[in-house]
Structure formats: structure tokens, C-alpha cells
Amino acid sequence: MRLDGVLKRRIRENLVAYAFMAPALIVLAVFVFYPIIYSIPLAFYDYSGIGESHYIGFDNFIKAFHDEEFWIAIRHSIQFVLVVPIIQILSILLATLVNKKLPGISIFRVLIYIPVVTSMIAVSIIWNWIFDEGGVLNAILMNIGLLKDPVLWLGDANLALFTLMFITIWQGLGYYMMLYLAGLQSLPPEMEEAAIIDGAGRIKTFIKIKIPLLKPYVWFCSLMSVISAVSVFDVVFAIKDDGGPDNATLVANLYSYRKAFVNFEFGYSAAVGVLVSIVILALSVFVFIYGRRGGMSNNE
Template sequence: MTGKHSSVQRRQTLKAYGFMTPALIIIILFTIIPIIGSLVLMFYDYSVLGQTKFVGLKNFVKAFHDRVFWISIKNSVIFVVVVPIIQILSILLAVLVNKKLPGIGIFRTLFYIPVVTSMVAVSIMWGFIFDTSGIINTALKEWKVISMPLGFLSDKNTAMICLMFITIWQGLGYYMMMYLAGLQGIPQELCEAATIDGANAVKVFTRIKLPMLKPYIWFCSLNSVISAIGVFDVVFVLTKGGPNDATMVINYYSYTKAFSDFQFGYAAAIGAVQAVVTTMLSIVVFVYGKRGGMTNNE
């Protein structure tokens, strides 16, 4: 019986690896190999047509003396401001849709549609809205609030705020669903017992629901930090890092150095710094979550 059981287990294991193989091949080809290649490339002055030279740490020295590089680092870190905003709004939204009301399923679906929509399509749509002849400027002029159209994406004081708003709008539904799953996993008996003991809705939320959402808050915050540091699509489509580098983020700066200036080694070095910044901020979130009991229901 033992031999037969082992044979069945081996077949099941081989079948499982068979199903995973196509995905693993794609991951290896388009993720693992490029990462390994970039780790080597960042120590070289790579040329597509000319001679490729080993330069050691010169690409990193160049980055640390590059004014735009530091601006891109600063803007990427600023983008992390969206993390607490999107988490708070998502929790409140999840509480709102966690009701048994007629049509609530449609309401949830409407909020989730931006999540499954391409960020490029979302960016183009908001580009039309923020345009000088877009809906917002047209409405403000009709209401006599302004006489000249506002350049939301062409003004260095508002461009970053607009991009952060678009990011929040697009990601809100994803985190809402995560928190909704957490809320629906909370035993209703606890909430009912607290209500019987005299607790109002606010106390039930702050004393029972919010503490039991801690693991979800930790996971969503960590995921959101990684996404914020790696923001690219919305910058690429709407501002190209402008105006005057006001929206230049590290991911887009690395892209421009690689595919506009053809400085592939330098771009790889910038990407390595981005990985370090992302890791450091992720560690901060991870350690804070551990200390705050985010990984359990303490």
C-alpha cells in the first residue's frame, strides 16, 4: 500500500509541476533572467553598437552626482503619501459596502471596474478630464469660477497631486475588496455581543473590527508601498516626468536613461537603487506591522 501511495503522490506532484511549467517558463524568461542580467549590466558601460566596458561602481557614482536622479528619488518617496490615504479611504469604503442593501453588488462592481481597467486607459481618460479644454476647466469657466483654464498637468505645483489622485482612484476598489473580505470574516457574534453591552457603531468598529483588520492593513500597506515606489504608467502617459521634472519618478527616470539615452548600464544602476529604496520602505512597514501586531489579532 505504501508503494502504491508513493506512486500516486509522485504522479500528482508531476502533474502539479506540469501545470506550473508554462507560468514558470514565462517568469524565468521575462523576470528572473532580466533581473540577473541587470545585476551584471549595472557594472558596465553597455553599448548596443560600440564596445561594452567594465566600469565597476562608476554608474552608481554618476547617479549620486546626478541632480535629476535625486529629484526622482524624492518624488518616488513623496508618492508613498498615497499609501495611508488610500488605505483609510478603502477601509471606510469597505465598511460602507459591507451592508445587505438592494443593489449593493452593483455598487461594489462599479468601484472595482477601475482596478481591472488598464492604467494606460485610465490615465488617458483622466488626461482628457484634466485637459485645459476638459470637463473640469469647462465646468469652472461655465460657473464663472475661473477666466483662464487651469493647467492641472502642466503646472509643477499640481501635476504630482493629480497623478497621486489618479493612482488613488484606480487602486481604491482593489483595497476595498481586500478589506471587505476581512470584514466579512469577522464573527458577527462579537459585534452583536458588543452592541448588546451598549457599544455604538463607532465603538464596534474601533474596538472590534479595526483590530481584527490589522493583518489586512499590514498586507495592503506593504503592497501599496511597493506599487507607489514603482509607479510608471501614469507618469509615462500624462507628464513624461514634467513639468521641469516635477513628476520625474525613479522608475520612469530609469526607463528614459535606457530607451531614450541608451545608457543601459546607468539605467540598471538606477534600478538597483530603486530596489534598495523599495526594500528599505518595505522593511519599515514590515517592522511597524510586527510591532503593532499586524500579523495576528493581538
């Protein structure tokens, strides 16, 4: 009888949990999972949204492999992975900084996290104003004598992509900072105290004790950051929706979007999406295997 009661209580608790998750799961199923599943067979059709669709096999994939713009977009998306180590290092340092009981530290944490939840459209307006040829950044640098002429941060093909990378670092810094902050606060304080008593300084304690204990968080955050980097879209679309100048900011998801909603090549766009997913999967598997071999799981 006691086992029956425990089983019924667990079933009731599970039902309550699923009831709370149901609204979010329904939204994900309708707007995320269904489009993903639907797009896979669509990649094998010539479909423009108007008229009949025709099965064309792997022609869309072959077209992508022979399209120079597709490879430019893939290369730029992979280049965004360069932000991963930068944003992880900065996030760890920032999390260490805010992991202190100081007056107003909670407000500082909120301010750092605000870009994560801020609308990318609003953010793009601000950054366009900052990086404009006559914007505030050029004005400051010219006033202090670091520049003689204004720099085309978003208009120069050699600088535009790196400028967008900087914006993604700014936008995602607060998110990873909070994850690392949670990791730091879960560490046993006794280990740090023992190291300090033994004569280890703050820097040595941070490198030798905190960083190794944070490996599972580094692993997870790096994996999420790689996925976000390769699938970047919103910041590029909001600031440089044409992929310019000279395709310098054309990334894979923007390329797929333009093929679908500008050229109305929905079948081809779906094929590009599948190929981008394969690239993301390959990079994610690499990070996952590297993390496991490096002892970054909780079980090692």
C-alpha cells in the same frame, strides 16, 4: 501501506498543483526574474546596446549619486508614499460600505474594481481630457463659480505630481477595497453582535473591534501599497512621459526608462534600477518591522 498511499496522493496533488502553476511561473521566470538577475551585473558595465560593453565598476552608481535629476526622481517616488495612508483609509471605508447585502451591491463592487483592470493608456486619455486646461473639470468648477480661470492641473509644476497621485488613488482603490472586503467577511459576526448587544454603537464597534481584527490586512496592504507607490511608472509614463513640467513628475522608474530607451545608457539605467530596488527594500523592511511591532501579524 496506508502511509505510502497518503504520501503518493500528496505527491500527486503537488504535481497537479505545480502543473497548473507552471505556465505562470514560466512567464514570470522569462519576463520578470531573468531581467532582474541580468540587470544586476549589467549595472557595472558601460553598455549602450551598440558595440562592446566595458566593465567600469561602480562608475554608474557614482554617476547617479552626482546626478541632480536622479535625486529629483527619487524624491518624487518617495513622495508617492503619501498616497498610502489615504488609499488605505478610503479602501477600508469603501469595503465597509459594500460589505452589506443590498440590491445591486455586486454591480457596485465591479464598478469600483474596473479601474484596476482597465488599460492605463485608455485611462490616460480620459484623465488628460478631464484635467486639460479646457477640460471637463475646469469647465465644471468655473460654471459653479469655484474658479475664475482654468487651472493647469498637469501643466503646473506645483500641481502635476499631486494630480498623478490622485489618479493612482482612483486606480488602486478597488484593488485594496477587495482585499479589505475579504478581511471583513472573514471576521466572526458574533463579536460584532455581542458588542452591539452590550450597547456599543456602529462606529465604536468598527473602531474597537473591526479595525484591530483587520490589522494583518492593513499590514499587508500597506506593504504592497508602499512598494507600488515607490515603483510607480505606468500612470506617469502614460500621462507625462517626459517627466514635465520642469521634471515635476519625474519619478525613479521613468528616469531609468528614459536613460535606457531614450539615451541608450542601459548600464546606467540598470544601476538606477538597483538603487531604486534598494530604496524599495528599505521602505518595505521599515513597514514590515513596524507592522510586526504593532501586532499586525496573524500570530499576535
